[in-house]
Amino acid sequence: MSMHWDRFRASTVRLGGNGSASLRGTSFGDGGLRHTSSQTVRLGRVQPQHPSHRTIFCNDREANQPVRFKGNSVSTTKYNIFTFLPKGLFEQFRRVANLYFLMISILSTTPISPVHPITNVVPLSLVLLVSLVKEAFEDWKRLQNDMSINNTPVDVLQDQKWETVPWKKLQVGDIVKVKHDAFFPADLLFLASTNPDGVCYIETSNLDGETNLKIRKALERTWDYLLPEKASELKGEIQCEQPNNSLYTFTGNLIIDKQTIPLSPNQLLLRGCSLRNTEYIVGAIIFTGHETKVMMNSMNVPSKRSTLERKLDKLILALFGGLFFMCLVGAIGSGIFINRKYFYLGLSGHVEDQFNPSNRFVVTILTMFTLITLYSTIIPISLYVSIEMIKFIQCAQFINKDLHMYHAESNTPALARTSNLNEELGQVEYIFSDKTGTLTRNLMEFFKCSIGGEMYGTGITEIERGIAQRNGMKIDETTSATAVQEKGFNFDDPRLMRGAWRNEHDPEICKEFFRCLAVCHTVLPEGDASSDKITYQAASPDEAALVTAAKNFGFFFYRRTPTSIMVREANIEKMGSVQDVTYEILNVLEFNSTRKRQSVVCRYPNGRLVLYCKGADTVIYERLVDGNNDIKKLTREHLEQFGSSGLRTLCLAYRELTTEIYEKWNEKFIQAKSSLRDREKKLDEVAELIEKDLILIGCTAIEDKLQDGVPLCIETLSRAGIKLWVLTGDKMETAINIAYACNLINNAMKQFIVSSETDPIREAEDRGDPVEIARVIKDSVKQYLERYLEEAQQFLRSPYGTKLALVIDGKCLMYALDPALRVSLLKLSLNCSSVVCCRVSPLQKAQVTSLVKKGARKITLSIGDGANDVSMIQAAHVGVGISGLEGMQAVMASDFAIAQFRFLTDLLLVHGRWSYLRLCKVITYFFYKNLTFTLTQFWFTFQTGFSGQRYYDDWFQSLYNVIFTALPVIIVGLFDKDVSASISKRYPELYKAGIRNTFFTWKVVAIWAFFSIYQSLIIYYFTVAASPNGHNSSGKVFGLWDVSTMSFTCIVVTVNLRLLMACNSITRWHHVSVWGSILAWFLFIFIYSGIMTPRDRQENEYFVIYVLMSTFYFYLSLWLIPVVALLGDFLYQGVQRFMFPYDYEIVQEIHRDDPEESRRQLLEVGHHLSPDEARSYAIARLPRETSKHTGFAFDSPGFESFFASQAGVFAPHKPWDVIRRASIKSKHRTAKS
Amino acid sequence: MEMEGASSSGSGGAAQPTLLPSRRSKVFYRFTQQNLPACKPALTPTLVITIFLLAGITFVPVGIICLRASESVEEHVLRYDTECIPEDYRSNRVAYIKDDSISKKCTLNIKLRNQMKAPIYVYYELDNYYQNHRRYVKSRSDKQLLYGLQYKDISSCKPVESSNRLPVVPCGLIAWSLFNDTFTFDVKARKLNVNRKNISWKSDRDHKFGNDVYPFNFQNDTLIGGGKLNQSIPLSEQEDLIVWMRVAALPNFRKLYGVIEEDLDADELLTIHLSNNYNTYSFGGKKKLVLTTSNWLGGKNNFLGLSYIATGCCSILVAIIFALIHVKFPRPHRDASYLHWNRKSSATSR
Secondary structure: OOOHOOOOOOOOOOOOOHHHHHHHHHHHHHHHHHHHHHHHOOOOOOOOOOEEEEEEEEEOOHHHHHHHHOOOOOOOOOOOOOOOOHHHHHHHHHOHHHHHHHHHHOOOOOOOOOOOOOOHHHHHHHHHHHHHHHHHHHHHHHHHHHHHHOOOEEEEEOOOEEEEHHHHOOOOOOEEEEEEEOOOOOOOEEEEEOOOEEEEEEEOOOOOOOOOOEEEEEEEHHHHOOHHHHOOOOOOOEEEOOOOOOOOOOOOOEEEEEEEEOOOOOEEEEEEEEEEEEOOOEEEEEOOOOHHHHHHHHOOOOOOOOOHHHHHHHHHHHHHHHHHHHHHHHHHHHHOOOOOOOHHOOOOOOHHHOOOOHHHHHHHHHHHHHHHHHOOOOOOOOOHHHHHHHHHHHHHHHHOOOOOOOOOOOOEEOOOOOOOOHHHHOOHHHHHHHOOOOEEEEEEEEEEEEEEEEEEOOOOHHHHHHHHHHHHHOOOOOOOOOOOOOOEEOOOOOOOOOHHHHHHHHHHHHHHHHHHHHOOOOEEOOOOOOOOOOEEEOOOHHHHHHHHHHHOOOEEEEEEOOOOOEEEOOOOOOOEEEEEEOOOOEEEOOOOOOOOOOEEEOOOOOOEEEEEEOOOHHHHHHHHHOOOOHHHHHHHHHHHHHHHHHHHHEEEEEEEOHHHHHHHHHHHHHHHHHOOOOOOHHHHHHHHHHHOOOOEEEEEEEEEEOOOOHHHHHHHHOOOOEEEEEEEEOOOHHHHHHHHHHHOOOOOOOOEEEEEOOOHHHHHHHHHHHHHHHHHHHHHHHHHHHHHHHHHHHHOOOOOOOOOEEEEEEEHEEEOHHHHHHHHHHHHHHOOOOOEEEEOHHHHHHHHHHHHHHHHHOOOOEEEOHHHHHHHHHHHOOEEEEOOOOOOOHHHHEEEEEHHHHHHHHHHHHHHHHHHHHHHHEEEEEEEEHHHHHHHHHHHOOOOOOOOOOOOHHHHHHHHHHOOOOOHHHHHHOOOOOOOOOHHHHHHHOOOOOOOOOOOOHHHHHHHHHHHHHHHHHHHHHHHHHOOOOOOOOOOOOOHHHHHHHHHHHHHHHHHHHHHHHHOEEEHHHHHHHHHHHHHHEEEEHHHHHHHOOOOOOOOOOOOOHHHHHHHHHHHHHHHHHHHHHHHHHHHHHHHHHOOHHHHHHHHHHOOOOOOHHHHHHHOOOOOOHHHHHHOOOOOOOOOOOOOOOOOOOOOOOOHHHHHHHHOOOOOHHHHHHHHHHHHHHHHHHHHH | OOOHHHHHHHHHHHHHHHHHHHHHHHHHHHHHOOOOOOEEEOOOOOHHHHHHHHHHHHHHHHHHHHHHHHHHHOOOEEOOOOOOHHHHHOHHHHHHHOOOOOOOOEEEEEEEOOOOOOOOEEEEEEEOOOOOHHHOOOOHHHHHHHHHHOOOOOOOOOOEEEEOOOOOOOHHHHOOOOOOEEEEEEEEEEEOOOOOOOOHHHHHHHHHOOOOOEEEEEOOOOOOOOOOOOOOOOOOHOHHHHHHOOOOOHHHHHHEEEEEEOOEOOOEEEHHHHHHHOOOOOOOOOOEEEOOOOOOEEEEOHHHHHHHHHHHHHHHHHHHHHHHHHHOOOOOOOOOHHOOHHHHHHHOOO
């Protein structure tokens, strides 16, 4: 099912939102409603379409006909048969290099040109051909995608029957039936469902990445239109807003039998979502094809160019500069040289302008153009197309097929969606990661607990395992017979399981613990009341995990009524006994972020009144009754232990209540509940009154299950010099907790916390004046930043090298991103080795990313899995999506998709690094080989009276780039590797070379340029100097073309061998291509100079090679010149390696004698601890005094909305949805004022 | 036994077709996993020293052989453009050369140092003569040279494509400026025979110049560039022209004039009668006459030999320096402490 969706090319969703679009939506909402309510009389069947909304007649194609709604077929192709050539060529000529060569080609048809047009036309057309074939191939694949989507079958109502038609045949107003697990073919108005109360469940993961089910509820009026006979009776009219891209808004009216019923997003089923837990639904099509919300949200992925390529542009520019300089020198020379005294040039009488000595200025100008065409080879025309080919193969064959990045469980290989950015992967310095779904599995498991000062649970967390591994301890994973593993529960301790808790020294407190778990929550059970089949619907997965835990301990919560909770208790009286107990729930004191706790007052069947409370350790400990200090102390120790191993903790407590106390309190509670003003605040205050004198039971530890190998991957990345920032919408506690679990933050680090949860800010918020709030927050953020910056600098100066970590929440971030504070934020955060941003909106994620991207000019990578990460993924240099899960939105926006976070190691350290090295090599080599070639031509110019005479035959020049030197460099771009993949991962530090961009600096280019000049001088002057005397025993002498062929032979040999010298590993293919290229040259020249056809231009070259090869001059030069030319480079390489070796060269040396291992085996090689690391681990294992991190975290995202949607009320899904609307409104207001 | 053999061969036959694709897929697997077998050349100091030594050892002997070969060549170079001007024209050489009424005959003597073995090659050498100038190089028509008047499109021959409205054969500046000094040699008052045949490359004679193309309307204009051609001899036999039209690569070039096919003894006095027709005075070019013997390497040119020797010596020198450095300040090979990050940490710990 998801596979099918993969093919759907909804590239991106702009969640940040097009402000105007959603504004239009909301403003229409009011107007539309008013409009329809006043409209009671319908004038005619066909109404003119109102510009701001559309009118749709359900199940009536004829009536909809005049409006010409767009069809449901979708096309994402770039070209069609007719536009392909013009449009494709246009795209090609937007590249400067191609345009340049087009101009040169045109120039070379004029008499100014010293070369035949063929010299430039052949390479250009070859380059264009390759590029166009690639374009056509890609577009063809898009077309096939579109076709398969457009032809997906769906049932549509025709003549009281369901007919199966392909998606593309659907029209607005059609009634369709969508079956279980199918995708909605268009945006539908939900009419009826097989579920009893007109409810259906949908999964929106393609839109927003959320995998939990959403509930949609049809209008009661339309529930009956389920069967075809009945549905065909529907004759309604829908008035709704025009298509827009706002996913969470929809307004409109359904008019049936002159009755107007308002529509809300709750009745809208969007294309791209799928139906779950429902046999089938019936809906009317509102928006089709490109007008669906998901398609309106899709836009072309902004094509990203890699930094290396942008630097390459500079290099090309420098080459243009060099070209200009060379031409200028030559042109001035020609102006000076030209003179009538050279009578043999025929300059007396009428002479064309270019050689007319009486106007030397014109001569200079025209010669300038001549030389530009002559030296055009300095710009490597095939460079771009070669790079493209290399990158394409790297993506398609290496990245996509790497078994190390293949996730077998979900059958997902890595996927490179663009081939532009391979080498960018080798230079990433900052990674911005989403938390849920990327670092964690979004799977909460009850993992450990502490009851009455006794710790239970034998599991080992990932982080503990990591530490143990690094210390060389081996941990045996043995699962005992009592271990139970199910969703939400991964706990094993024989002392508690199967009723064994009754033998513990204090079974009573255990009982309280379990009851607290079973009773104090807001979970809804669903399904059969048997322990296997029940599923818990909870606002937060933590709660579900706790209730599941209670079930496994024998306190099975199976039913809930508004006033009671029913628990099937086992093993209470004696082993094996089961009894159903109903607890009357008197009050629920809900969880919120200020209270950080949740309480339930319940009455036992025997009348006992108890308040159960669970919450953060800080708030619970404040409210504990005096005494029992042992348990408190032990529990706190346990909390800290849990916290530092990355577990999420909650404290449990209870309080026995007497009836009087309760009744007295309850009065106040009811009063507060019914108050109209400040209800929330009053409720909180009342809760305070009863949540005191609590008795501590213990605490729970829930593992927010990390994805496989995350801590190890993060550690490897950090050794590679990559800094990881976690940007999450979660609460601060959760985020910090995960940072601990991932080893991003540890207790040895100095933490800077910028939080908006402080008293002054809260006070300001209570007062409610937005200007005042903004001022207060801004001030406090500013203070924070200034203070922390100062501290950070102190820490950096201190000799201990303490690592720093910054934690900031979204509200503060909003102000910290203000231009005034941005600089200090950036300064501070760049000094920190890890940064955690919590409570951030998708927009802020993007802002933070571009802060580092633009502000610090570092290469950034964003990784995420959900729609809320889309903006961040697009903002970063490289966007990586987590694939293999249901949600595809992030993947669609990303440049690379991998199945697991840990594959980043391979993607960056192996593929990225190699790509970077290879591309650098390819680019510098291209630069070198063209410069060398052109320079020999340049030196020749000096000896031809600056006339611009070509040194080489036209065909030599045109084939130099496309045949004689083309293939080897591509082979190097594909196969060169300095060290093997496993060693790359074993020495992550090698990656730092990419971050520093060691291999493509101006210095590197200058060195290549230097040797290029050296070689061209050697090649030109040596061939020329050795040539003048008759070199054959018969005394005949060489002409121009003999010498130039000699030079060209030397160049081809030298340049190809130089490449071989630059290789780190030489495979058979290197040999084949290098020697093949040299051989190709000889073959070519043998044929070219051997035959003479009537229509050729090679009279000059006729027989030249045979003449040459009949002399010793040829062999002696061919041996001498390349060797002399290459010895310079060789010396440089030798000295450089000896004196200033690169890191990879040392690693090569260390592992030189390693057997040619298969990569798999070396994966197991353990880690060596550097002294640095050893010290930091030693610190990590020191007794923890500074840390107060106890690991409280409790997720209740959309807590209110969860219940609201249960009740069928649509509530905004996301905090940032609200934020966005608020910001739009305020913007709107300021714009007006 | 037979049964076994049959079964094994049968299985072998069955295995073979499966073996082939599996081998191919294995190669493909290694390709996609980027695990192709490769040799990893590492430039160890030993390797560097070895290669430099090797280069030195092979180059020096080759250089010595080349140099000796070059030295064994007897060569006499005689600059005659200055000598062959009468005293009163020394200050106005151009007027002298342009004045047809003055006899251009000139006689010079060379005393041979050593014996010269036949064949002795006679070259003329021009200096500051840009045969490789673009205007000059392209001013010819290869088609016309081969097909003669049948070939009409001779626009490439500008500015000497036609005179008196008739096409010129051979057209173009190159042919027009044909070198026309002539040389004869006397030794002991006996005229030496100079063979002017077979001085051009055979491929040029056979394939580039037509054997039924005769000069036509050549040098008939008011401006006459250089030598004239015998109209009754086909181009393919006008070897002076063929030699001249193989344009030289450099502004300083030699062209073969003829071959003396008899030995000349040492200390012999060679008298050269030359007619100094060709104008190099206007652009200050030198004219030289060269008499040389030849061997397997060709004429006298020390360049190859010297550069082989120089390269070889440099290589050996570099090898020695490198070896010294290597011994004196060795960089411990395979030492992880040289790794960038390790260096850094040691620096901070200090």
